[in-house]
Amino acid sequence: MNEDRDAILQAVSSAVLAVTRHLSVREVLQLIVRSAGQLLDARYAALGVPDEEGAFAEFVAEGISPEEWDAIGPTPRQHGMLGAMLREGAPVRLPDIRRDARFEYWPRAHPVLKDFLGVPVLDGDEVLGILFLSNKRASGGFTEADQRLLTMFAAHAAIALTNARLYERGRExxxxxxxxxxxxxxxxxxxxxxxxxxxxxxxxxxxxxxxxxxxxxxxxxxxxxxxxxxxxxxxxxxxLRPAELGRHGLAETLRKHVHLLDRLHPAAFTFDEAPVGALQPATEVVVLRVAQEALHNASRHSAARAVGVWLGCRGGRVVLEVRDDGPGFDVTAAAGRGLGIASMRDRAQALGGSVTVTSDPGRGTLVRMEVPA
The missing domain is CATH 1.20.5 (Single alpha-helices involved in coiled-coils or other helix-helix interfaces)
Structure with a gap:
């Protein structure tokens, strides 16, 4: 019995730590849902953050593929069980959601949900969102112990979500x-x-x-x-030169930026360097901006598992490389897709340097910048 309790507490602790180390609101929502589903072994998990217009400002789900989402259609409205949970602010545990009077309907392509466990994510009396699970893989459905466990996890998730919102508002x-x-x-x-x-x-x-x-x-x-x-x-x-460059220099500023991305995204972001010596302020700004653009592309578009940044000096030139192991893309066809490639090249050319982007489908992407040191 004690071993089971310790295992549960360890699972909650691991899930909460995974959530609280992320600062982006969207990432926090995704991790809350993923961690809750893993914690209680549910096939489906979702979290909805309501807006003031009867819909959801954010709605994140696990267990549904992008193709299934496309077939389901728009984000759900605050009706049926979702609306009832937002109004009542209390946990709901059901052996079959379809038999409850509060249930209304699903879109045609929606997966069939049966056993259901939902809890509010509360900040005091304010309902920040609703977290719910369905179709537990083990037989028998969700138990009262599962409800207590998910309620405890939701309380910690509320702290992480509030912290992420405060962080983003502070940045704004x-x-x-x-x-x-x-x-x-x-x-x-x-x-x-x-x-x-x-x-x-x-x-x-x-x-x-x-x-x-x-x-x-x-x-x-x-x-x-x-x-x-x-x-x-x-x-x-x-x-306009970032204050961090004046305080920490280019290498340390890049290191901190990469470390932040590693906290905010599921992919592993790493940074390595070789000494580059003293650089002109304008050069430092350009290298940093190109690195940020390349990292933004890697984090948003590449679906990579690992992204590596290298900064060094070769032959009297500063070299920056941002490499990811994502699926890659056709560089020629991507010229008009808003990936910032032209902007990166313009910045480098203004200093007498260059930016090359190497990528092939299935082989990842390498962004390489060289400018005079």
Whole structure:
């Protein structure tokens, strides 16, 4: 008996730890569902986060393939058992959901659910979502002990979900504050200079027919103001340089970014480096931005199990490689798919470097960047 209890507590602990180490709301939802299904050996598991319009802002399920989702159709509305659980905020355990008065219907392609266990994910009295399982693989359906276990897990999942929401809102607020600051800097430092530049150019144009010498003086002033405006703009652009680069340098900033992705995604993200020495700030920014774009593509599009980043210096050139073991793709056909390849190449070429993307179906993808050190 004690061994069974210890095994259950260990399973809950492992599931909760897997959830709380992720900060993305979507990833947290997916892990809650996956962990709950594994914990109670259910064929189907799902979690719905309600919106204010009678539907679900997020709905994540395990046990249903993408093809089956396409056949089922849109995300469910807050009706039937799902709506009842949101209204009542109490656990529901049934031997057959189809025999309950609260059950209404499923879409034609929906899998047939029988035994059912659902619990609310609560933050105080607020229902953050509903977590439910169906079709337990072991005979006999869900037990009262299963209900207690899922309720305990949902309480911990609520903490993880709240934490993830706070983290994402904090990032959004920080981004808004940064945009506001940059808009103010651009207005104060550059806009007034450009306004003066325009007025001086207009004055020079009006003087050309009647006072060429004076017009030449004004044109020289235009040139000087243009140089000052360019200098001001460059200074503002330097401020756009990520603060982490100034504090930690390129390698450590990349390492931290890769480590964060490893926490946020199921794939394994790793980082290796060889010394690159001191680089110009503009070079560091470009290498970081290209790395972020390539990593974004790998995490969102590649379905890879492993993504590796390497940063080093060869032959007087900084080399960045982002490699994944995903299914690969046709690089030529992907030119217009919004993968940011053109943007990465433009950034590298601005520094006299290059970006090459090598990929074939079934062979993964390698993004390689070289720029002068």
């Amino acid at each position: 607020l920080a981004l808004v504050e940064e945009r506001t600051r940059m808009a103010r800097e651009l207005h104060d430092a550059v806009t007034q200079k450009l306004f003066s530049l325009r007025l001086t150019a207009q004055a020079a144009a009006s003087l050309v027919p009647r006072d060429p010498a004076r017009a030449l003086e004004e044109i020289e002033r235009v040139e000087r103001l243009a140089g000052e405006a360019l200098a001001e703009l460059r200074a503002v652009i330097v401020e």
